[in-house]
Structure formats: structure tokens, C-alpha cells
Amino acid sequence: MRIPLDRAGGHPLYQQIEDFLRQGMLSGNLAAGMRLPAVRRLAMDLQVNRITVENAYARLEADGLIAGRQGSGTYVLATSPRGPVQVGEGLEIWPLWQQGPLARVKKESFNDQKRMEYSHPQPINFGGGIGDPHLLSFKDFGQSIQKIIRRQGATGCTYGDPRGFGPLRATIAQILASQGLQTAPDNILVTTGSQQAIMLVAQLLLRPGDVVVTENPTYSGALDIFRSMDVAPIGVEVDCDGMQVDKLEDLLRQHHPKLLYTIPNFQNPTGVCMSSQRRRQVLELASRYNVPVLEDDHVGDLRYEGCAQPALKAFDQSGMVIYVSTFSKMLMPDLRIGFLVADGPVYDSLLKRKCLSDLATSNLLQRSLDDYLSVGRYQAHLRRSCRIYRKRRDAMLRAIEEYLPKEVSLTPPKGGFYIWLRLPQGIAMDELFRRSCREGVGYAQGEQSAVDGQLPDAYLRLNFAYQPEAEIEEGIRRLARAINRDTPQFSQR
Amino acid sequence: MRIPLDRAGGHPLYQQIEDFLRQGMLSGNLAAGMRLPAVRRLAMDLQVNRITVENAYARLEADGLIAGRQGSGTYVLATSPRGPVQVGEGLEIWPLWQQGPLARVKKESFNDQKRMEYSHPQPINFGGGIGDPHLLSFKDFGQSIQKIIRRQGATGCTYGDPRGFGPLRATIAQILASQGLQTAPDNILVTTGSQQAIMLVAQLLLRPGDVVVTENPTYSGALDIFRSMDVAPIGVEVDCDGMQVDKLEDLLRQHHPKLLYTIPNFQNPTGVCMSSQRRRQVLELASRYNVPVLEDDHVGDLRYEGCAQPALKAFDQSGMVIYVSTFSKMLMPDLRIGFLVADGPVYDSLLKRKCLSDLATSNLLQRSLDDYLSVGRYQAHLRRSCRIYRKRRDAMLRAIEEYLPKEVSLTPPKGGFYIWLRLPQGIAMDELFRRSCREGVGYAQGEQSAVDGQLPDAYLRLNFAYQPEAEIEEGIRRLARAINRDTPQFSQR
Structure with missing residues (x-):
């Protein structure tokens, strides 16, 4: 035990030791039943006289905080902990470097989520960004993990190839080919989720003051990355064929962006797909203006009709496109296994960044996933997911039709997770969100996806994939109550 | 299957489909036994006539690449794959944005490692940064994983609290208190290894052009992070009491660093510990000059004598110190679970960065670790590790004494993983490294830890913790052969 002692200060050493231990017991950190170090040992550790430690222990024992058991050591007794100690408790003033911008971080979204979770006994959340984890057979996946641990023991559990476990990269190449994208395992880099892949690309290619072009609205997590780097995102409007490419060339010419970030399939949050023609145009323009393309294909295969x-990357003959996808959406979010596909020198630069960021993605999880995964199993899981999610999408569309005011509008998505719902004018959105949370239904607020934090109309992003149909209907009913209470003028259909 | 088709181009569509599938089979991506989509399905996916798909399949079948089985579909037959397809194969010219700095990334360390692994039948690696993963009971840990999967199923496997699984943070607070550092679970942020923790702090506090002060030499992974951000590290020399604090104040006054990065316990690579007096001085100076301190305590508890x-953080009353540690060194590197301790507004900023970087650390692994881990178990594992690693350190010291030329010098470390070995002058270090790899022994080259890439003398960093004593002796013998062949003038003792 490395107790900090002030040997120059006024307090006697036994009292400093006593204070440290007492604080630990009252905070609950030194929990009842824990064995304290032997007197001899602690005296040696701290380079103090044994009597000093004995004095400290004696005083704690007298206060009923610890007890010596004959021949087995000294133990912490049960107390009523007063709760955690805080450094700087009562302090109003943190160090200078902790003031200013650091102190102004918003933690809204986290709080919103908590607010909902804790204020309703049976919350329904349309706000998330994942599919239903219950669709995966955990028993089978658990068996794969068990097999890896049993067979490979410690070997499976050291840092592996920083590019990702080789056989898993080969499996990923096969799955991609079976879906229409040819690449080689050596061009695949396994990442800790696709979020990390986006982060790596941004860190490598962008510097403060740079410009990045995205769809508007787009994935809020990517916008947050760009903003955190003092990079300005510029948005291109979206219609039913995806990014309005005719507006792209002017932007490229004017702003010299360092990156074009796009979600061509079942775009987050709008759910639209970019047309084939526009895909080719985007690639052509990117080549002409020398702008790397980051293609985020997180749910590209979840198509219901x-x-x-094809992925933009499937048209890429010259290494313009960095393709990013993940197993978090298709299999299990908590895997934290995503990947990117890149050709050319940029691959090694991304690999180096990956090592800097977290050395490697868990080898145990990679090996287990590779054991679990085959092209056939992936395809079967995909077919099943599409069947189930299509029904849920239809259930949500029906419920919206039935319960929400007829003034709402939407374009039914042909795949992915999201319905992008436009609300009628005149609703106080902050108030609606609070009331929805009270009703026990969560959603993603549209503005979070807006490039400049604002949208011309009021939108909600509703995830229809995460929960079964009965809950979807109930959730939309709750949402209807929250909307109608705000705006009694809107008739129910 | 989303095959990219060029409907405007010259090639007939059936031929484009055929070419795509053929390429996949020859590259091995479409592997033998894989079922191709039914004709009707593929025609629908691609919006082409069924006859188009039938034609493509017929030609592939005629070439013996696929075969239809009555009533069950069309399958890929075994072929001799020609190896992976490469985008831009034969291309000399990558897009402009992929030229310049991007193309000049070194991948040395990865290649060095591979070189050794593949050139010797029984390589011995003193170059790594981890302890021996065999010390952990994988059976017990595997049972914890199994239990979590069985009990919690899908619930355990969605994104959890971004700060880290609550009970695990409580356990970490208890372990820290038992080792002499009091904090609260709310001040602990779980990260994907301590590498990520260092990265988060660097990203938050540093901007291009900033200066950071470190020990010299220091952890190469931290130096790489700083350099990747165009931040200049400035080194303070180290003696047997750690960082030479008397040289620190001038540096702080002159360079206004934005961060002070230090490894006070069993420093990487030198193995020295900072004295108590210097720890207080560092804190005092940091406060006076308003410089946040990043304390990397990755092996702080692995003490053999x-x-x-105490940690610097244990003296910190005002929130100056961000403390970083990990279970990778103590338990199992592949867990990829580290943590940081921070007080004040900086905590929320780091949390936000964490979400941007990879959303969350695997909940399954966190829950499994929490199930496996208790203060008692941690302490027992620590005692056992210390006992074993102490013997290995002594074995390495003995082998060095016995086999290496008497001109080498070192300070025996009192804990941690590393012996920092100074070689006699006049050895060609690059050549020595290559020869060592051929002999089948790896080590970390000293200059990798040097702040400016150079050291006044030639050093090797040898990890004595990773392998058993017999291999340590054999490894040092190999190293001796490599050294003596270079410098026959050095006598063996």
C-alpha cells in the first residue's frame, strides 16, 4: 500500500496513516471484509517504524473500524460509508488550465438518455443507433469465445497483428465480395467499431481550419468528430436520390475541402439511398478535385426492398475511396469491431494511427468473431434481420399513420434503421422532448444531425429496428400523446 | 449482391456480372462451396433481365467455376485462386492526396517484429511491453465471460455507460484505495487500454505547435502520439531518482508546455522510480506554472523490493493530475481495458472525447472483468506476479553478468518489466539488431524511447517479465552471440 505521507509537515505519521485508512473506509473504497496489510509489511512499504503503523491500527480499532483476527490479519469492519471523497471538494476554483473552454463541455445527450431511463418504468427508446441485439444467438457466440479461450489460452490473448486478426480479415473480404465489393485482406484494417475508423481518417487527413463536405443532415457522431478538431463541415442537401450532387461541384471549387464524407446507403438520418448515377458523379468530382471520399456503409446490406x-468503393479504380463499415449494426454493437478498406499509401498511415489510438482491437473478440462468422452464417443472419426489421418498419409506419397527427410527413425508407419524421410547424421542440421522456419514449432530435445545428423544419429520427412491434406501437402512441398535448390544434386521424 | 454495373459503358451487362464473379473466384474472395444468389434474386437486386444473369452463370459453369445443384442452387467450385485483386494494381500513381507525407510513413517496428517472428523457429522476444499472459487463469476468466453471456444475454451486449460499467468503476476505486490512491467511481473513466487514455488527454489538451515535457528517454508510444499531433516533446534527463526536477523549472518558464507527461514508477524504459521529494516538487512546479500533469502508472504496483x-495523484489536492493506468500490464494485455482518474471539468471533456473515439469500451469484457475481479483476487494476482517477475529479473541479471561483455552497464530495476542496458561504444546498432533477429532474440532499440530520436549512448530495453527463466537465459546467450560477433574485441567474462 502506497500511502502518501508528508514527512516534513506537521501531522505525525501515525495520524496520516490513520486518516488515509479512515477516509477510505468512510468513502467505501476500503470495503468491509478487506484485509489490511500486516503491520510489518506496511511499515516496510512506507519506511516507517512498526510502532507507527501499530498506533494507527490501534486507533482505528478503538473506533470500531477495523478488527484483528487471531493469526489471520486485520480486517475492515462494516461501517456506514458517507459516500465518495472528492478531490477539491468544496473548491470553487479548479486549476487555471481547467477553466475556459474545458469547463463548457455539454453533456446533454448523455443526460437526456439517463433522464428517460430513470423517469419511466418501461421506457421505449427510438433514439438509439443500433439494431436489436436479441437477433444474435448469444449461445453460439458464447461457445465461440469459450472455444478460443480453451484452445488458444494465453496465445489468443496478447496483442496480435495491429491490422487485425488475419483470418478475420480474410473472412471480411469474403463477406464483402459476397455483397458485391472485391478487396484483399491486406487492404482491410480492423478497428474498434466504425466510430474509430471515422476518427482515424479524420485525424489523418484533417487539420484545424480545414473544410469537410457531408450530406446535410448526417451522422451526428461524425459531425462531433469534425467539430472537435476545429474542422468546419459544409452540408449538401439531400433529396430522395441522396446527396444533391449538382450542388457539389461549386462547393468543391469554392472551399477546397480535405474530405468528402458520405453515407450513400440508407443514410443516417434520412434513410435515403444515393442513385447509381450520382454515385458515379461523386467519384468523378472527387477525382477531378482531388478530394478523398470517406464512405460510411454501416447498414448498406440491410435492404428491405x-x-x-453498389458501394462507391466498388466503382473505385484508383484508391480515392476509404470504405468504413462495422459488425456493430449487423451482429452485436458491443463487439466493438468495425473495419475500413483502403488502397494505396493511406493504408499504412491509417494503420499507424490505429496503433497510436489503442494499440490493437481485442484479439479475443476478433478470434471469437472469426470462429463464429462465416459467409453463410452472415448471409443467413442478414436475411433474418431484414425479414424482422422490414416488419418493424411497417409496424412503425402503420402506427404513425394511425396515431400521429396527419400533418407529419416522411419518406418510407427501403432499408436501414431510421424513419426521418417531419413534424408540423409550431411545436416547441425542447418541450416536446422533455414531455416525450416523461411519457417514456425517446427519439433522436433532428438538429443533432444538422451540419450547422439547425434544420428548416422540425424533425425526429425514429429507430424502428431496435424493439419488437408491440413496443413500437406503444412508443408511437406515447409520442402521439406528447405531440397532441403540446398542440391540441392537431387533430388525430 | 450489389455488383457494380456500368449501364452506359460498352461491355454487355452479362459480361460485367460474369467478370465480377470470376474475379471474386480467382482472388479467393468467393470461395469454393459458397452459394451464389438465385438467378431471380440477383436479377431483381441488379435490376436486369433474368436472361442476363443466366448467361453470366452459364459461361462460368462452362468454364468449370460454378455448378448448379438440382433444387438447391448454384455453388462456387474449387479453383486455384490467383491471389487477391488489388485496386490500382500496376498503377504507379495514386491520387494526389495520397502522395506527399502520407506516402512516407515508416512501418519499421511492425516489420522488425515480423522479421524476427518469421526468421527463427523459436524466437525469444525481450522487445515487448507486456507481462506474461500465462499468469492469468484463463479458465476462471473464461467462466466469467460465459456467466455474463448466459445471465445477461443481449442486455450485457449493447453500448453501456460511456464512462465505463458502473460496478467495474467501483471495483477500480477499491483496488486503487487498497494500493494507496483514494478516488471515487465518478472520477474514473474506463478506456480501451491506457494507450487510449494517453491519446484522449493529448487530443484534448494539445494543439499543433504546442510543447510537452517528458522524461528522456520515455515511452515511445506516447512520443509517437505527441509527434503525430505536431507537438514537440522536450525531454528532462533521468537519474536514479527519476526525472531531474532541478532542470524542470527552467523548461517550464522557457517553453510554456501544455502538458507534463511522466512515468514516476518503474519508468519506461529506464526502470527508475521518482523519489518522494521530487514527486512533491513536480506537483508544486506544475501548479505554479499551470501545467497539467499526465501520470502514467502502468506498472506502479509491480514492485519487487x-x-x-505513492502516486503523484495521491498528493493531488486540486485536480492538477490526470492519472492513467491499465489492466493490460497486470492481468491480460488483450483485455484492452485501461482507465484514467481525473477531477474537475476536464473529466467531462475527456468523456466526450472517449465517445468520439470509439463510443464505448466493450461492455461484455468490462462486465466479465468485473465478475472476475475483486480486491482480494487482484492483490493475490499481484503478489504472485511480483514473486515470479522478481525471479525472472534476477535470472536476466545473472545471464547478463555471465554472458554479455563486461563493458555493458545497467541499474537493476526494483520493479516493472524492463532492464535498460547500456552497450559499450563502437557497436553498429542497426547491424546488431538485424543480427539479433537472425539469432532469434528481439529487444526494443533504445533510440525509439529518445525524445529526439538519439541518445548519448547505445541502449537496449529488455523485458524480463514476459517469458520463463530458461528462455531468458537462452535469449541473453543469443544476444551475447550477436554482440560478440560484431565486436570480437569485447571479451566474454
Whole structure:
């Protein structure tokens, strides 16, 4: 035990030791039943006289905080902890470097989530960004983990190849090919979720003051990354064929962006797909203006109807596109295993960044995933997910039709997770969100996806994939109550 | 299957489909036994006539690449794959944005490691940064994972609290208190290894052009982070009491650093501990000059002799110190679970950065670790690790004494993983490294830890904790052969 002692200060050493231990017991950090170090040991650790430690222990024992058991040591007794100690408790003034911008971080979204979770006995959350984790067979996946631990023991559990476990990269290449994208395992970099992949690309290619072009609205987590780097995102409006490419060239010419970030399939949050023609145009313009393209294909294969659109990366013959995807959306969010596909020198730069960021993605989880995953199993899981999510989408569309005021509007998505719902004018959105939370239904607020934090109309992003149909209906009913209470003028259909 | 088709181009569509599938089969991405989509399905996906798909399949079948099985679909047959397809194969010219600095990334350390691994049948690696993963009971840890999967199923496997799983943070607070550092679970942020923790702090507090003060030499992974951000590290020399604090004040006054990064316990790579007096001085100076302190305590508890030095954080009354540690060194590197302790507004800013970087650290692994871990178990594991690593350190010291030329010198470390070995002058270090790899022994090259890439003398960093004593002796013998072949003038003792 490395207790900090002030040997020059006024307090006697036994009292400093006593104070430290007492504080630990009252805070609950030194919990009942814990064995304290032997007197001899602690005296040696701290380079104090044994009597000093004995004095400290004696005083704590006299106060009923600890007790010596014959022959087995000294133990912490049960007390009523007063709660955690805080450094700087009562302090109004943090160090200078902790004031200013650091002190102004908003933690809204986290608080919103907590607010909902704690204020309703059976919350329904349309606000998340993941599919239903119950669709995965945990029993099978658990068996894969167990097998890896049993067979590979410690070998499976040291830092592995920083590019990602080789056989898993080969499996990913096969899955991508089976979905229409040819690449090689050596061009695949396994990342800790696709969030990390986006972060790596941003860190590598962007510097403060740079400009990045995105769809508007777009994935809030990417916007947050760009903003955190003092990079200005510029948005291109979206219609039912995706990014309005005719507006792109002017932006490229004017702003010289360092990156074009796009979600061509089932865009987050709008749910639209970019047309084939526009995909080719985007690639052409990017090449002409020398702008790297970051393609985020997080739910590209979750298609419930309509024809398939190849990834931008599938058209890429020259290394313009960095492709990012993940197993978090298809299999299990908590895997934290995503990947990127990149060709050319940029791959090694991204690999180096990956090592700097967290050395490697868990080898145990990678090996387990590779054991669990095969092209056939992936395809089967995909078919099943599409079948189930299509029904949930339809259930949400029906419930919206039935319960929400007829003034709301939307374009039914052909895949992915989201319905992008436009609300009628005149609703106080902050108030609506609070009331929805009280009713026990959560959603993502539209402005979070807006490039400049504002949208011309009021929107909600509703995730229909996460929960079963009965809950979807109940959730929309709750949302209807929250909307109608705000705006009694809106008739229910 | 989303095959990219060029409907405007010259090639007929059936041929484009055929080419895509053929390329996949020859590259091995579409592997033998894989079922191709049904004709009807693929025609719908691609919005082409069924006959188009039938034609493509017929030609592939005629070439013996696929075969239809009555009633069950069309399958890929075994071929001799020609190896992966490469985008831009044969291309000399990558897009303009991929030229310049991007193309000049060194991948040395990764290649060095590979070089050794593949060039010797039984390589011995003193170059790593981890302890021996075999000390952990994988069976017990595997049972914890199994229990979590069984009990919590999908619930345990969605994104959890971004600060880290609550009970695990409480356990960490208890372990820290048992080692001499009092904090509260709310001040602990779980990270994907301590590497991520260092990265988060650097990203939050540093901007291009800033200066950071570190020990010299220091952890190369931290130096790489600083350099990747265009931040200039300035080094303070180290002696047997750690950072030479008397040289610190001038540096602080002159360079206005934005961060002071230090490894006070069993410093990487030198193995020295900062004295108590210097710890207080560092804190005092940091406060006076308003410089946040990043304390990296990755092996602080792995002490084999001598008295315990409290963490800098244990003296911190005002929120000056951000403390970083990890379970990668103590338990299992592949866990990828580290943590930081921070007080004041900086905590929320770091939390926000954490979410941007990878959303959350695997909940499954966090819950499993929390199930496995208790203060008692941690202490027991620590005692056992110290006992074993002490013997290994002594074995390495003995082997160095016995086999290496008497001109080498070192200070025996009292804890941690590393011996910092100074070699006699006149050895060609690059050549020595290559020869050592051929002999089958790896080490970390000293200059990797040097703040400006150079050291006044030639050093190797040897990890004595990773492998058993017999291998340590054999590894040092190999090293001796590599050294003596270079410098026959150095006598063996």
C-alpha cells in the first residue's frame, strides 16, 4: 500500500496513516471484509517504524473500524460509508488550465438518455443507433469465445497483428465480395467499431481550419468528430436520390475541402439511398478535385426492398475511396469491431494511427468473431434481420399513420434503421422532448444531425429496428400523446 | 449482391456480372462451396433481365467455376485462386492526396517484429511491453465471460455507460484505495487500454505547435502520439531518482508546455522510480506554472523490493493530475481495458472525447472483468506476479553478468518489466539488431524511447517479465552471440 505521507509537515505519521485508512473506509473504497496489510509489511512499504503503523491500527480499532483476527490479519469492519471523497471538494476554483473552454463541455445527450431511463418504468427508446441485439444467438457466440479461450489460452490473448486478426480479415473480404465489393485482406484494417475508423481518417487527413463536405443532415457522431478538431463541415442537401450532387461541384471549387464524407446507403438520418448515377458523379468530382471520399456503409446490406446499390468503393479504380463499415449494426454493437478498406499509401498511415489510438482491437473478440462468422452464417443472419426489421418498419409506419397527427410527413425508407419524421410547424421542440421522456419514449432530435445545428423544419429520427412491434406501437402512441398535448390544434386521424 | 454495373459503358451487362464473379473466384474472395444468389434474386437486386444473369452463370459453369445443384442452387467450385485483386494494381500513381507525407510513413517496428517472428523457429522476444499472459487463469476468466453471456444475454451486449460499467468503476476505486490512491467511481473513466487514455488527454489538451515535457528517454508510444499531433516533446534527463526536477523549472518558464507527461514508477524504459521529494516538487512546479500533469502508472504496483512510492495523484489536492493506468500490464494485455482518474471539468471533456473515439469500451469484457475481479483476487494476482517477475529479473541479471561483455552497464530495476542496458561504444546498432533477429532474440532499440530520436549512448530495453527463466537465459546467450560477433574485441567474462 502506497500511502502518501508528508514527512516534513506537521501531522505525525501515525495520524496520516490513520486518516488515509479512515477516509477510505468512510468513502467505501476500503470495503468491509478487506484485509489490511500486516503491520510489518506496511511499515516496510512506507519506511516507517512498526510502532507507527501499530498506533494507527490501534486507533482505528478503538473506533470500531477495523478488527484483528487471531493469526489471520486485520480486517475492515462494516461501517456506514458517507459516500465518495472528492478531490477539491468544496473548491470553487479548479486549476487555471481547467477553466475556459474545458469547463463548457455539454453533456446533454448523455443526460437526456439517463433522464428517460430513470423517469419511466418501461421506457421505449427510438433514439438509439443500433439494431436489436436479441437477433444474435448469444449461445453460439458464447461457445465461440469459450472455444478460443480453451484452445488458444494465453496465445489468443496478447496483442496480435495491429491490422487485425488475419483470418478475420480474410473472412471480411469474403463477406464483402459476397455483397458485391472485391478487396484483399491486406487492404482491410480492423478497428474498434466504425466510430474509430471515422476518427482515424479524420485525424489523418484533417487539420484545424480545414473544410469537410457531408450530406446535410448526417451522422451526428461524425459531425462531433469534425467539430472537435476545429474542422468546419459544409452540408449538401439531400433529396430522395441522396446527396444533391449538382450542388457539389461549386462547393468543391469554392472551399477546397480535405474530405468528402458520405453515407450513400440508407443514410443516417434520412434513410435515403444515393442513385447509381450520382454515385458515379461523386467519384468523378472527387477525382477531378482531388478530394478523398470517406464512405460510411454501416447498414448498406440491410435492404428491405428495391434494387441494390453498389458501394462507391466498388466503382473505385484508383484508391480515392476509404470504405468504413462495422459488425456493430449487423451482429452485436458491443463487439466493438468495425473495419475500413483502403488502397494505396493511406493504408499504412491509417494503420499507424490505429496503433497510436489503442494499440490493437481485442484479439479475443476478433478470434471469437472469426470462429463464429462465416459467409453463410452472415448471409443467413442478414436475411433474418431484414425479414424482422422490414416488419418493424411497417409496424412503425402503420402506427404513425394511425396515431400521429396527419400533418407529419416522411419518406418510407427501403432499408436501414431510421424513419426521418417531419413534424408540423409550431411545436416547441425542447418541450416536446422533455414531455416525450416523461411519457417514456425517446427519439433522436433532428438538429443533432444538422451540419450547422439547425434544420428548416422540425424533425425526429425514429429507430424502428431496435424493439419488437408491440413496443413500437406503444412508443408511437406515447409520442402521439406528447405531440397532441403540446398542440391540441392537431387533430388525430 | 450489389455488383457494380456500368449501364452506359460498352461491355454487355452479362459480361460485367460474369467478370465480377470470376474475379471474386480467382482472388479467393468467393470461395469454393459458397452459394451464389438465385438467378431471380440477383436479377431483381441488379435490376436486369433474368436472361442476363443466366448467361453470366452459364459461361462460368462452362468454364468449370460454378455448378448448379438440382433444387438447391448454384455453388462456387474449387479453383486455384490467383491471389487477391488489388485496386490500382500496376498503377504507379495514386491520387494526389495520397502522395506527399502520407506516402512516407515508416512501418519499421511492425516489420522488425515480423522479421524476427518469421526468421527463427523459436524466437525469444525481450522487445515487448507486456507481462506474461500465462499468469492469468484463463479458465476462471473464461467462466466469467460465459456467466455474463448466459445471465445477461443481449442486455450485457449493447453500448453501456460511456464512462465505463458502473460496478467495474467501483471495483477500480477499491483496488486503487487498497494500493494507496483514494478516488471515487465518478472520477474514473474506463478506456480501451491506457494507450487510449494517453491519446484522449493529448487530443484534448494539445494543439499543433504546442510543447510537452517528458522524461528522456520515455515511452515511445506516447512520443509517437505527441509527434503525430505536431507537438514537440522536450525531454528532462533521468537519474536514479527519476526525472531531474532541478532542470524542470527552467523548461517550464522557457517553453510554456501544455502538458507534463511522466512515468514516476518503474519508468519506461529506464526502470527508475521518482523519489518522494521530487514527486512533491513536480506537483508544486506544475501548479505554479499551470501545467497539467499526465501520470502514467502502468506498472506502479509491480514492485519487487524497496519501499513504495505513492502516486503523484495521491498528493493531488486540486485536480492538477490526470492519472492513467491499465489492466493490460497486470492481468491480460488483450483485455484492452485501461482507465484514467481525473477531477474537475476536464473529466467531462475527456468523456466526450472517449465517445468520439470509439463510443464505448466493450461492455461484455468490462462486465466479465468485473465478475472476475475483486480486491482480494487482484492483490493475490499481484503478489504472485511480483514473486515470479522478481525471479525472472534476477535470472536476466545473472545471464547478463555471465554472458554479455563486461563493458555493458545497467541499474537493476526494483520493479516493472524492463532492464535498460547500456552497450559499450563502437557497436553498429542497426547491424546488431538485424543480427539479433537472425539469432532469434528481439529487444526494443533504445533510440525509439529518445525524445529526439538519439541518445548519448547505445541502449537496449529488455523485458524480463514476459517469458520463463530458461528462455531468458537462452535469449541473453543469443544476444551475447550477436554482440560478440560484431565486436570480437569485447571479451566474454
